[in-house]
Amino acid sequence: MRADGAAAEVRAGSRSAGKAVLGIAILWLVTIGRGGFPRELDIVFTQLSAGAPGEGATPRAGGLLRADYGAGARLVRLRPGGQLSVLSGKLESACDPDVSSDGERVLFAGREKPDDLWSIWEVRVDGTGLRRVTRESFDCRSPIYCSTLFTLNSPEPWYIALFVGTDPSLNEHGSGPSTSLYTIKLDGTETRRITFRPGNEFDPFLLSDGRVVYSAWRTSSGAIPPPGRISLFAVFFDGLDGSLYGGEQGAILKHMTCATAGGLVVFVEADRFGWDGAGRLGGISQMRPHHSYRSLTEPEDGLFHSPSPLSDGAILVSRRPADGSSTFGIHRFDPQTRRSEPVFDSPLHDIQAREVAPRSLPDGKSTVADPSYTTGLLYCLNSYEAEERLSAHLEPGTIRRVRVLEGVLTPAARAEPTAAGAALSGDPVALRVLGEVPVDKDGSFNVEIPADAPIALQTLDADGMALATCRWTWVKPRETRGCIGCHEDPELTPGNVFVQAVRRPSYQLTLSPSRRRYVTFRDHVLPIVREKCATSLCHAAPRTPLRLAETAGAAGDEAARRAFDALLAGPPTLGAAQSSGEGAYVDRGRARTSHLIWRLLGRNTSRPWDAAPRDAGRGGVKIMPPAGAQALSEAEKRTFVEWIDLGAPWAPPADTLPESWTEDHVPKRAAAR
Numbered sequence: 001m002r003a004d005g006a007a008a009e010v011r012a013g014s015r016s017a018g019k020a021v022l023g024i025a026i027l028w029l030v031t032i033g034r035g036g037f038p039r040e041l042d043i044v045f046t047q048l049s050a051g052a053p054g055e056g057a058t059p060r061a062g063g064l065l066r067a068d069y070g071a072g073a074r075l076v077r078l079r080p081g082g083q084l085s086v087l088s089g090k091l092e093s094a095c096d097p098d099v100s101s102d103g104e105r106v107l108f109a110g111r112e113k114p115d116d117l118w119s120i121w122e123v124r125v126d127g128t129g130l131r132r133v134t135r136e137s138f139d140c141r142s143p144i145y146c147s148t149l150f151t152l153n154s155p156e157p158w159y160i161a162l163f164v165g166t167d168p169s170l171n172e173h174g175s176g177p178s179t180s181l182y183t184i185k186l187d188g189t190e191t192r193r194i195t196f197r198p199g200n201e202f203d204p205f206l207l208s209d210g211r212v213v214y215s216a217w218r219t220s221s222g223a224i225p226p227p228g229r230i231s232l233f234a235v236f237f238d239g240l241d242g243s244l245y246g247g248e249q250g251a252i253l254k255h256m257t258c259a260t261a262g263g264l265v266v267f268v269e270a271d272r273f274g275w276d277g278a279g280r281l282g283g284i285s286q287m288r289p290h291h292s293y294r295s296l297t298e299p300e301d302g303l304f305h306s307p308s309p310l311s312d313g314a315i316l317v318s319r320r321p322a323d324g325s326s327t328f329g330i331h332r333f334d335p336q337t338r339r340s341e342p343v344f345d346s347p348l349h350d351i352q353a354r355e356v357a358p359r360s361l362p363d364g365k366s367t368v369a370d371p372s373y374t375t376g377l378l379y380c381l382n383s384y385e386a387e388e389r390l391s392a393h394l395e396p397g398t399i400r401r402v403r404v405l406e407g408v409l410t411p412a413a414r415a416e417p418t419a420a421g422a423a424l425s426g427d428p429v430a431l432r433v434l435g436e437v438p439v440d441k442d443g444s445f446n447v448e449i450p451a452d453a454p455i456a457l458q459t460l461d462a463d464g465m466a467l468a469t470c471r472w473t474w475v476k477p478r479e480t481r482g483c484i485g486c487h488e489d490p491e492l493t494p495g496n497v498f499v500q501a502v503r504r505p506s507y508q509l510t511l512s513p514s515r516r517r518y519v520t521f522r523d524h525v526l527p528i529v530r531e532k533c534a535t536s537l538c539h540a541a542p543r544t545p546l547r548l549a550e551t552a553g554a555a556g557d558e559a560a561r562r563a564f565d566a567l568l569a570g571p572p573t574l575g576a577a578q579s580s581g582e583g584a585y586v587d588r589g590r591a592r593t594s595h596l597i598w599r600l601l602g603r604n605t606s607r608p609w610d611a612a613p614r615d616a617g618r619g620g621v622k623i624m625p626p627a628g629a630q631a632l633s634e635a636e637k638r639t640f641v642e643w644i645d646l647g648a649p650w651a652p653p654a655d656t657l658p659e660s661w662t663e664d665h666v667p668k669r670a671a672a673r
Helices: 004-010 015-033 521-533 557-569 572-580 595-601 634-645 661-665
Strands: 043-048 074-078 084-086 093-099 105-111 119-124 140-150 158-170 177-185 201-206 211-218 229-236 253-259 264-270 280-285 303-309 315-320 329-334 339-344 349-355 375-380 401-409 429-438 445-450 455-460 466-473 480-483
Touching: 043 093, 043 339, 074 105, 093 349, 105 140, 119 140, 140 177, 140 201, 158 201, 158 401, 177 201, 201 253, 211 253, 264 303, 280 303, 303 349, 315 349, 329 349, 339 349, 401 445, 429 445, 429 455, 521 557, 521 634, 595 634
Parallel strands: 074 093, 093 140, 229 253, 253 303, 375 480
Antiparallel strands: 043 074, 043 349, 074 084, 093 105, 105 119, 140 158, 158 177, 201 211, 211 229, 253 264, 264 280, 303 315, 315 329, 329 339, 375 445, 401 429, 401 455, 455 466
């Protein structure tokens, strides 16, 4: 049942129309409340006018991310008995509320004028004491209250808030800026970035065990990812022990997460997001998040938005019809019985409801992260512990080394975002080699790496080819981060083994940024092609499907670029197959499935878990160069392998963020302890 008589007045999206609906909604709620609404609820929520900026906008990243919305919204409180009041005062926009553990205060995102950046604000639940918490040079959204944090030498612990901040770098999709999780003391000091995945991270929620569960871009295992998935991750609010949370269960897109009093983690999921990010409800157990998925609603039940827990084990959630024909109203939903009952509805979008009630916080956390350090440690117990499709084929001795890569970011302000990602010549996130370390016979390795940087790992075989890629992880300053294996079951409990790699000091991959290296076509592969490939015996012959003599042999980048394009395009006879990488000379990010590497090594190097065809209809593999031509050295073959595994870049990125961007983006403030 809805207050449809006011719809025409409110849907114009004006502030005056928004105020008019207060009286209408109160009268409507009281009248309908006699029919059994749970009037004892005390809640705060966001009201967004139908037709406001953002509604109906094109989702970002091809539907992987919802559109930006919240402009013109306001924060309101609904008290038992139906009294409705505005909490956001004279702010032009307010949304993303979170209620403090004592039930007395609300954190939210707001701005005073349309052109302002989003900041984090706090207000008492009675509407008094409005104050601004953050004063950053970037947008701050989706704040949550966290527990206390302290170090061993701090006089006393301090409370912090966590929020989503917009980074100065382009996301992996090339469709806009990336976002990360940040923390700040509640007095507005000591802003710190705690996650370092170069994609989009959003919708944080504090779990009862002290971890923050959030949504983030999860790319494929190749160096050059397709759009990927939006998955759940977890991290402690000091940035330590980040991990995947919930695996690949359910739909490929999951966000707007909360956890019930009964230990069920509930989220909104979809195969593609619309502007508002609404979808079905799914859930996983907090006890076994990777093996407990269940669907909580069916498509015909409607579109759901922004669930949050109630103290009785149910959730508040916004719902609209499955066809999107009306605005969101707030419902109480019981995940166990799947019974839903309406709580409040108006001609506005009523979303992001939170209960105003005391709740317990997790214990405070002592942190070993120390900003005075510049490195951290990363170790693996057994890289042969992997997901089933890999582990069944990883014989002892298959993994020889681990290649450690650093993600180098492109400035969002100076890049040209596109719907499909960056152009072939420059990916939004370039890869730079920190180095390689050996893997012990028991599969373990131990390495010291730069802190607060996006890191990718590749396990390598005897030919130096990547068997699998982990993308992305990071270490905090002075952190020691460990994993059980590579792509292993995250719920696996390892045996109590003193592995070989931790019996000695860590291998140090801590070269200064100027000494970290790219591997590119222009600077490393092209000289080999010109000397040994573009010859009369090889790729200068009239009938060769890959003519390189008139391209690589000519002077200038334009001519060399034609050779680069020819290698990545594949032979014309392969037709549409090359669009998926099948049959192309170069399968970007996977040397082992690239025909160029098959020809250089004289054998099919793909693995049983690869989807690429065994020989793509080519009638076997012929080694190159042919007899009589100058052979490639082992080092030159490794150059081709490494170049492809790193994504087959044309040249080093022309424009990257400075190494000090974190300090520039998040100024260090004096601690107030």
